[in-house]
Amino acid sequence: MANIKDVAKRANVSVATVSRVINNKGYVNEETRMLVEKAIKELNFIPNEVARSLYKKVSKSIGVIFPHLSNPFYYYVLEGIEALAFEKGYKVIICNSNEDKSREEEYINQFIKYNIDGIIIGSNSSLNARYIELNIPIVSIDRIIHDDVPSVTSDNITGGYLACKKLIENGCKSIVHFRGPSILLTVKDRSLGFNKCLEEHGLTCYQVDLAFINPEREIIATFLKEHEEIDGIFCDSDLIGAVVLSELNRLGRKVPDEVQVIGYDNNPLCSLLTPALTTISQNMFEIGKEAMLSLNTIIEKMELKDKHKTIPVELVERESTKKLVG
C-alpha cells in the first residue's frame, strides 16, 4: 500500500502538498495538483483513515445498538440508517446487546476505544446515565432517554387511536388489546391513544400483555376460548396478529365477519396471512433514516431544530377488518 510519502516523492512535492490535494484544502497550484493527482493514480494511493482518525479524533463511523437483530422492526430501521450513513460516508457498526447490560457496556467501551462519532440506540437500554456522561453524540429510537437526547419515535399514540377508531367504526363492541410488554414507552403510548378513543365512545377493553419476540400462543388461545364475545382485536405487533389469526382459525371463528383484527408494524408478513392482516403501518425505514439524519446533524455540530421527531403512522386496510361501503 502506497502512503502519502510515496506520493510526495513521486510527485516531487512535500507530504503537506499531497495532504492539501487530497483534502482539497489550502492553496495549491493547478499544475502541482495535476502532478500530485497523477502520482496518486499511478500508485493507487488510498489515504489511510486510521492515521487521519488518530489525528482528528473522528472516525466517520457510528455504532448502532439494538436489543435484537432478528426482529423485522430493527432490521428495517437498520436499512434506513445504513442508507443515509452510506450517503454521508459513515460506517455503521452493528451491536446486538441481547438485552444484556454487560454486553452493552462492553460495546460502549469499544466505541470509546475507536473514536466512534456517534451512537444510535434502540430501545430497552438500562444504561441511560452512562450514555449521557459519555459525551458522544447520541440519538435514541423508540424511546426518550433524556430530554436533551434527540429521539425518533413512531407516532404510537396516533397509531393506537387509529386502530381503535377503525374497530369502533366497524361496529366492534367487545374489544381486546393484545399488548407488548407494558414497560415499553411504545406500548404505553399505543395504549394511551387506544384508550383515549375508547373513552370517547364510552367503551373499555381487555388488556393482555405479551412478549414481543415470542408472543405466548397459550395465553392468546386461552383468552380467546374464554371470551367468545370478543369481536374486535388490536395487536401491538403483526407477529402477535399472526398468532391471533391462526388461533382464531383453529377456533373456527370467522375473520372479519365475527371478529376483526388489526396488527401493528406493516410487516411484509401481513399480506401473506389468510386473511391478510389490516395493520398500523410504521415507516421503519424512515425512522432509521431520520435517526441517522439527526445524528449527523449533532455530530457536525449543526443546530437540530427538531429534537424529538415523531414519524407518522397510517392504517393499512386489508382483509381482517370489514370493508365499510360508503
Add this chain to the structure above:
Amino acid sequence: MANIKDVAKRANVSVATVSRVINNKGYVNEETRMLVEKAIKELNFIPNEVARSLYKKVSKSIGVIFPHLSNPFYYYVLEGIEALAFEKGYKVIICNSNEDKSREEEYINQFIKYNIDGIIIGSNSSLNARYIELNIPIVSIDRIIHDDVPSVTSDNITGGYLACKKLIENGCKSIVHFRGPSILLTVKDRSLGFNKCLEEHGLTCYQVDLAFINPEREIIATFLKEHEEIDGIFCDSDLIGAVVLSELNRLGRKVPDEVQVIGYDNNPLCSLLTPALTTISQNMFEIGKEAMLSLNTIIEKMELKDKHKTIPVELVERESTKKLVG
C-alpha cells in the same frame, strides 16, 4: 480522556512500561504492574485502539457485505456473525450493497482505508476478482467465489433432495418447483438435489423462476390456475411458500389433502401460516457463526482444515404436508 502518557506520569514509569502492562507482554515487575494498574483504574484509562491500529495495521473489525438487509436469511446469519465476532473482540461493520456494484466498490475502498481485518461476503457479488486481488482475508457465504476463498454454504443439494423425497413418499405425482433466480448457486444446488430424487423415481417437474425479494404473486396465481393437476409444490423460500399458500387458499384448494407444500429456510413465519408450512430448515445462525469462525482462523493465520464448510439442513414437518401413519 486519559492517555498512556498520563498513566505513565501518574505511576511514575515510562509509557513503555504501561504498554507492557496493558498488553501483558514483556517483563514487568509485579510491584510496578500493580502501580500501573492502580493508575489505570484511577484515571479510567481506556487504550486508544486507533493509535494501536495505526501501528499494528489491524483494526479488530470486519466488514459484512450483504445484497440486502431486509431479508430474514441475512439477518439471522448476521446474528450468528455478530455473536462470535463479539466473543472474539471484533467489531462488525454492516454493508448493504443493494446489489449495486458501485456501492460495493465504495465499501471495499472504505475497508482498505480502515485497515479492516477481514470480509464476509453474502451472495450476489460481481466483484470476485477485486476481492481476491485485495489480499484481505475473506469468507463467502452461500456461494463459492474461488476455490481458494473459504466458504460456508448450506447443504442445498440435500435440502432439495429431502423436499422431493418427502413429496414423493407422500404420494405426489404432479410436482412444481417454484424456484429462486436460477443464476444463484443455492438455487442451482437445490434443483440438483430435487431433480436427482425426481429422476430416481422416474418423475419430472415443472420449474418456475421467481424473485426472492418480492416473489411475483401473479406468476404463481396464473400457474396454479392453469395447472389444477398439481399435487406437490416445493418452494425455494418460505416467503414464496407463504404466497403459494395464500393463492391456494384463494383458489379453494385444500392443503395438504389436495396439494402439499414445502418451503425453504424455516423462517419463524412458517408456524404462523394457515396451515403451518412444512419446510427445509437452514441453520442460518450457524452459517453466520461458522463463517466468522473461518474468518477468524485465516485472520490469525492459523490453518483452516475445512475450507468449504457445508451446514446441514433438515426437514421440519408441519401442516402443509400429510402425516404418514406407521
Add this chain to the structure above:
DNA sequence: TTGAAAGCGCTAACAT
C-alpha cells in the same frame, strides 16, 4: 526490569 526514542500515516501550524 525499565526507559528513550523512532515510527505507524496523516494533518496543520508555522516558516519560507
Add this chain to the structure above:
DNA sequence: ATGTTAGCGCTTTCAA
C-alpha cells in the same frame, strides 16, 4: 504556493 516539522497515542526495538 509550498515545505518543515511537531504531534495524534500507541508499540517495539535497542540500550541501559
